[in-house]
Amino acid sequence: MRKPFLASFLVLLIAFILSLAFGSVFISHKELWGILRGIGDETFSFIIWQIRLPRTILVALTGAALSGSGAAYQGLFRNPLADPFLIGVASGAGLGAVIAMSIQWPYSFWGLMAIPMAAFITALLTVFIVYMIARVGQTIPTTNLILAGVAFSSFATSLTSFLMLRSTSEVRRALGWLLGGASQAGWAAILAMLPYLVMGLGILLFSGYRLNLLQFGDDQAQQLGLNVTRTKTILLVAASLATAAAVAFSGIIGFIGLIVPHLMRLWFGGDYRRLIPLSIIGGASALLTSDIIARIVLAPQEIPVGIITALVGAPFFLWVLRRAKNQGYW
Amino acid sequence: MFRKTFLLIVLITLLLAGCGPDALSGEAPASAAITLTDGLGRSVILNEAAKRVVSLAPSNTEILFAVGAREQVIGRDEFSDYPAEAASIESVGGSMGEYSVEAIVALKPDLVLAAEINSPELVKQLEDLGLTVYYLANPSTLEELYVNLEIVAQLTGEDPTKLTDSLKARVDAVDEKIMPLSFHPSVFYEIDATDPSKPYTYGPGTFGDLLITRAGGFNIGGELTDPYPQISLEQIVVSNPSIIVLGDSMWGVTIESVVARPGWETIEAVKSSQIFPIDDNLISRPGPRLVDGLEQLAKLLHPGLFE
Numbered sequence: 119m120r121k122p123f124l125a126s127f128l129v130l131l132i133a134f135i136l137s138l139a140f141g142s143v144f145i146s147h148k149e150l151w152g153i154l155r156g157i158g159d160e161t162f163s164f165i166i167w168q169i170r171l172p173r174t175i176l177v178a179l180t181g182a183a184l185s186g187s188g189a190a191y192q193g194l195f196r197n198p199l200a201d202p203f204l205i206g207v208a209s210g211a212g213l214g215a216v217i218a219m220s221i222q223w224p225y226s227f228w229g230l231m232a233i234p235m236a237a238f239i240t241a242l243l244t245v246f247i248v249y250m251i252a253r254v255g256q257t258i259p260t261t262n263l264i265l266a267g268v269a270f271s272s273f274a275t276s277l278t279s280f281l282m283l284r285s286t287s288e289v290r291r292a293l294g295w296l297l298g299g300a301s302q303a304g305w306a307a308i309l310a311m312l313p314y315l316v317m318g319l320g321i322l323l324f325s326g327y328r329l330n331l332l333q334f335g336d337d338q339a340q341q342l343g344l345n346v347t348r349t350k351t352i353l354l355v356a357a358s359l360a361t362a363a364a365v366a367f368s369g370i371i372g373f374i375g376l377i378v379p380h381l382m383r384l385w386f387g388g389d390y391r392r393l394i395p396l397s398i399i400g401g402a403s404a405l406l407t408s409d410i411i412a413r414i415v416l417a418p419q420e421i422p423v424g425i426i427t428a429l430v431g432a433p434f435f436l437w438v439l440r441r442a443k444n445q446g447y448w
Numbered sequence: 449m450f451r452k453t454f455l456l457i458v459l460i461t462l463l464l465a466g467c468g469p470d471a472l473s474g475e476a477p478a479s480a481a482i483t484l485t486d487g488l489g490r491s492v493i494l495n496e497a498a499k500r501v502v503s504l505a506p507s508n509t510e511i512l513f514a515v516g517a518r519e520q521v522i523g524r525d526e527f528s529d530y531p532a533e534a535a536s537i538e539s540v541g542g543s544m545g546e547y548s549v550e551a552i553v554a555l556k557p558d559l560v561l562a563a564e565i566n567s568p569e570l571v572k573q574l575e576d577l578g579l580t581v582y583y584l585a586n587p588s589t590l591e592e593l594y595v596n597l598e599i600v601a602q603l604t605g606e607d608p609t610k611l612t613d614s615l616k617a618r619v620d621a622v623d624e625k626i627m628p629l630s631f632h633p634s635v636f637y638e639i640d641a642t643d644p645s646k647p648y649t650y651g652p653g654t655f656g657d658l659l660i661t662r663a664g665g666f667n668i669g670g671e672l673t674d675p676y677p678q679i680s681l682e683q684i685v686v687s688n689p690s691i692i693v694l695g696d697s698m699w700g701v702t703i704e705s706v707v708a709r710p711g712w713e714t715i716e717a718v719k720s721s722q723i724f725p726i727d728d729n730l731i732s733r734p735g736p737r738l739v740d741g742l743e744q745l746a747k748l749l750h751p752g753l754f755e
Binding site: 230291304423 | 489
């Protein structure tokens with residue numbers, strides 16, 4: 119494909135429109151067109167503007183944040199297995215959310231904000247702790263980061279499971295959250311997560327060149343004039359910020375952040391100046407598609423989107439991988 | 449430098465997190481016919497008795513039908529399977545914890561009846577979409593169950609007196625026989641024994657514990673701390689229950705399969721064949737059928753009194 123940006127924007131646009139068109143309540147494309155122009159059935163237009171549009175935007179933003187951060191993490195760690203949850207954002211957020219759920223909050227704006235806020239703060243706290251543990255003097259060796267991240271994640275995950283078993287009445291809620299799902303949809307969630315996404319993804323978008331340099335290895339990059347430790351720190355903060363904000367409102371959605379950057383790399387090459395923006399756009403499209411499937415397969419039942427991402431995404435990725443002509447593309 | 453950046457981020461976080469629109473500033477109370485405070489402490493106002501009700505829990509559906517509001521129920525959650533005619537009502541999902549908010553809105557209900565199995569987030573979401581939601585808290589005693597029935601009757605404009613009177617009479621009849629007893633057989637209630645070395649049982653504060661006690665039994669799970677604990681087989685053997693009740697009989701567990709479990713043969717209930725299947729929905733759903741559950745348990749525990 120010669121025009122990757124045009125192509126991926128087109129795909130995103132189609133996914134966006136399909137996400138508005140499909141739901142458990144059937145709305146024909148004629149009616150949808152009418153509603154978008156401001157005419158049409160009152161209930162249907164209410165469903166479109168107040169339920170489907172905010173959900174669609176939330177899902178697109180979440181996909182963008184996870185895939186953008188995933189691409190940055192893969193570049194930062196120079197590891198194809200890296201995903202945005204590698205050094206503890208997801209397990210940290212899960213722990214915070216389950217702790218918050220075990221408390222009876224008053225039914226108020228802040229009471230309802232307690233869970234996403236706790237998830238967000240513990241996610242960042244986890245990354246911070248892992249970062250401090252992994253630091254050696256003035257450097258942060260990648261291996262240390264990964265190992266500290268994996269060990270701390272396991273610890274946090276076990277603690278989460280323990281807490282869930284202790285307070286069985288909240289298991290359904292916690293499980294739903296851990297499997298991913300826009301449970302607290304609506305415009306408020308979008309407004310609350312947007313600043314972090316803009317900040318985090320904005321920094322990543324301008325870090326493509328630095329990520330390219332990091333691919334030579336820490337020593338070479340340093341010799342090429344890059345302040346490696348500072349760059350790593352900034353990238354970690356930016357990616358974690360975007361991921362934590364997405365996870366806080368959408369729950370833990372796996373696989374998207376791992377696989378979309380790889381798809382983009384297979385199709386469009388490994389230059390991070392293109393890979394980051396393409397992953398952001400592609401992630402939004404991919405999660406939108408998963409969410410559409412989650413909504414319609416068993417309608418009016420809805421399946422947590424975190425199940426669909428891997429269930430449908432993994433075979434698709436394997437198919438692309440098998441067809442790929444460029445051996446050892448990494 | 450990073451330390452400062454981090455502190456700054458936390459600060460910004462705390463500041464920005466409050467930027468969502470505050471949609472909880474409620475509407476001014478109209479000259480309302482029905483105003484009730486629900487289980488979340490929310491003030492719920494209905495201008496008239498609800499005519500189009502969506503139930504989000506099996507227990508709520510059972511209560512709605514029992515108080516005589518069956519005609520008003522236009523939507524139900526996926527698990528609502530009792531009474532059988534509830535199956536013909538449109539489902540709004542819920543089996544995987546996710547409800548179809550679109551389907552609920554499209555039904556144009558004037559009341560959504562939520563329960564404790566629904567999250568406050570869902571209540572908020574529906575409330576923000578302009579729906580009237582009543583969150584029915586779980587009763588912790590049978591007396592609180594009557595209050596719940598009265599609340600639902602009030603919301604739907606029905607008269608619960610006949611229902612509650614008959615339930616009270618049935619409970620009184622059980623109490624009358626059980627109260628004088630000083631012998632309380634020990635009971636192990638099995639919810640799930642996929643791992644027979646540590647099955648799940650009803651702990652303190654659950655309906656199961658409540659009903660076993662009221663039916664004149666001693667619930668060995670009531671000694672534990674968690675509401676739905678896994679009890680170790682060793683603990684069961686030591687407690688040596690004289691009766692085993694199989695709440696998981698609807699999932700294919702039979703008396704024979706319990707007898708065949710290694711290590712269970714030493715338990716008194718197994719030796720004396722005091723193992724009984726029961727419909728767990730009578731024990732776990734906080735609706736009027738809890739009284740059926742109470743009667744059945746009382747008969748199992750004290751068969752001589754109910755001939």
